[in-house]
Amino acid sequence: MRTGRLSAATARRERAEGSFSGGFSWAMARDLRLAWRHPDEAVLTVAFFALVASLFPLGIGAEPQLLTRIGPGVIWVGALLAAFLALPGIFAADYLDGSLEQMTLSPHPALGWAAGKIAAHWIVSGLPLTLLSPLIGLQYGLAPDTLAVQALSLLVGTPVLSLLGGACAALALGARGGGMLLALLALPLFVPVLIFGAGAAEAQATGLSPTPHLSLLAAALIAALVGLPWAVGAAVRIAVD
Amino acid sequence: MTKHRSGAPDILQVRDLACRRGPALLFSGLSFEVASGELLCVRGPNGCGKTTLLRCVTGLTRPDDGAVLWHGEPAQTDPERMRAGTAYAGHLPGLKDDLSADENLEFMLRLRGAGSTPEERREALAAVGLEKRRRIPARRLSAGQRRRIGLARLALDPAELWVVDEPLTALDDAGQALFIDLLGRHLEAGGLALAATHHRLAPASGVVRELRMA
Numbered sequence: 026m027r028t029g030r031l032s033a034a035t036a037r038r039e040r041a042e043g044s045f046s047g048g049f050s051w052a053m054a055r056d057l058r059l060a061w062r063h064p065d066e067a068v069l070t071v072a073f074f075a076l077v078a079s080l081f082p083l084g085i086g087a088e089p090q091l092l093t094r095i096g097p098g099v100i101w102v103g104a105l106l107a108a109f110l111a112l113p114g115i116f117a118a119d120y121l122d123g124s125l126e127q128m129t130l131s132p133h134p135a136l137g138w139a140a141g142k143i144a145a146h147w148i149v150s151g152l153p154l155t156l157l158s159p160l161i162g163l164q165y166g167l168a169p170d171t172l173a174v175q176a177l178s179l180l181v182g183t184p185v186l187s188l189l190g191g192a193c194a195a196l197a198l199g200a201r202g203g204g205m206l207l208a209l210l211a212l213p214l215f216v217p218v219l220i221f222g223a224g225a226a227e228a229q230a231t232g233l234s235p236t237p238h239l240s241l242l243a244a245a246l247i248a249a250l251v252g253l254p255w256a257v258g259a260a261v262r263i264a265v266d
Numbered sequence: 267m268t269k270h271r272s273g274a275p276d277i278l279q280v281r282d283l284a285c286r287r288g289p290a291l292l293f294s295g296l297s298f299e300v301a302s303g304e305l306l307c308v309r310g311p312n313g314c315g316k317t318t319l320l321r322c323v324t325g326l327t328r329p330d331d332g333a334v335l336w337h338g339e340p341a342q343t344d345p346e347r348m349r350a351g352t353a354y355a356g357h358l359p360g361l362k363d364d365l366s367a368d369e370n371l372e373f374m375l376r377l378r379g380a381g382s383t384p385e386e387r388r389e390a391l392a393a394v395g396l397e398k399r400r401r402i403p404a405r406r407l408s409a410g411q412r413r414r415i416g417l418a419r420l421a422l423d424p425a426e427l428w429v430v431d432e433p434l435t436a437l438d439d440a441g442q443a444l445f446i447d448l449l450g451r452h453l454e455a456g457g458l459a460l461a462a463t464h465h466r467l468a469p470a471s472g473v474v475r476e477l478r479m480a
Contacts, residue, residue, distance in 0.1 A: 042350060042379050043346055043349070043350060043379045044379075047376070047379060048377075051373065051376045051377055054373075055362075055365075055373050058365070058369070059362060059364055059365070062364040062365075063364060121358075122358060122359065122360060122361060122362065122363075123356065123357075123358025123359055123360040123361075124360045124362070126326060126354070126356060126358060126360065127354070127360040127374070127377055128377065129326060130324055130325070130326065130349050130352065130354050131349060131377045131378060131379065132346050132347075132349045132350035132378070132379040133377065133379060134346065138377075265326055266326065266327050266328060
């Protein structure tokens with residue numbers, strides 16, 4: 026009996042180990058299941074985007090030329106604000122209930138679960154926005170090729186927003202007035218993404234090549250992928266101290 | 267502070283640990299070691315730094331001075347090795363209200379790098395009296411029942427070292443007995459534990475020692 030218990034404990038000990046993929050899949054599976062249980066936050070993000078983008082034609086008037094001109098920019102600003110809206114929830118709940126402490130003490134490297142959390146966040150915020158954008162673009166009378174470039178720029182750009190926003194949200198953890206601080210931190214950093222994102226669709230609409238804008242966005246995505254999950258891990262470590 | 271050392275090799279060694287919170291020095295020059303099969307109870311009045319000491323040992327809080335050695339090596343040289351061997355149960359439960367007891371347990375163990383089968387989890391939850399409630403979202407469980415999820419997690423956690431902060435809070439008599447029974451089995455299986463508590467912990471096996479903080 027005694028040795029049986031002992032060997033069971035030793036066997037469990039030997040099975041335990043941490044890995045990047047273990048942390049990544051853990052965070053992704055957990056956050057997606059939580060989002061599935063409470064879809065209101067994801068729905069709110071998408072609804073906000075659709076509303077903001079639909080208000081502009083109502084306010085400015087349905088003049089086709091003007092709408093085609095401002096369409097890409099308005100859609101990108103709407104997506105950016107909607108992505109920002111979903112940011113505070115990414116780490117705050119885990120911070121308050123102690124999950125972040127347990128993540129910091131997990132044998133999985135911080136890089137893994139930080140990347141997993143951000144990926145899950147993008148799947149419930151950035152991805153739906155990207156998929157919805159062609160429909161919104163139709164309201165502005167954008168041409169099919171412009172719609173395609175618009176969606177592509179969002180596909181590359183929204184993960185950058187999630188990564189940048191995730192790092193800012195982790196930095197703002199535990200600060201009083203965290204929401205305001207988060208806006209001050211994150212929105213200026215979103216500006217370059219907005220410029221190149223909106224620029225891609227606009228270039229396509231005016232008959233220029235969108236490739237330079239998209240390449241710069243992709244470069245930003247690669248840089249963000251390399252550096253920011255690490256920064257999130259470091260910021261979380263400071264926050265739980 | 268040392269009473270009947272078991273003679274087993276020290277797995278956790280703490281050397282000259284010092285920590286300040288703001289301007290206040292909580293403790294300094296604190297040294298102790300814990301061997302396999304030993305429980306070290308940290309005692310002292312409220313606010314004397316018990317929780318901070320536990321957090322320093324796990325690596326959550328950076329001490330101002332001193333070192334923590336895990337299996338004879340500084341914990342910083344291979345933090346992941348020490349983290350894999352340490353289960354921390356602090357004041358915050360780390361539970362998700364929207365997940366059931368079973369899901370919470372599953373994710374807690376996966377985060378610890380340990381897989382678990384549904385049968386193992388069912389058995390562990392039955393042992394802590396949550397078998398009938400294992401599919402109910404944690405938000406609808408009482409404070410004591412939520413603590414019991416934590417007990418089931420400790421029972422299945424692969425860690426060698428338990429670091430537990432006020433482990434008996436919110437538990438009824440049966441729950442307290444359950445924890446002490448689990449602790450006894452953990453020590454019997456060669457584990458070690460560090461506990462901050464105001465209660466008397468007397469597990470059936472293992473060596474219990476005390477560390478008094480002023």
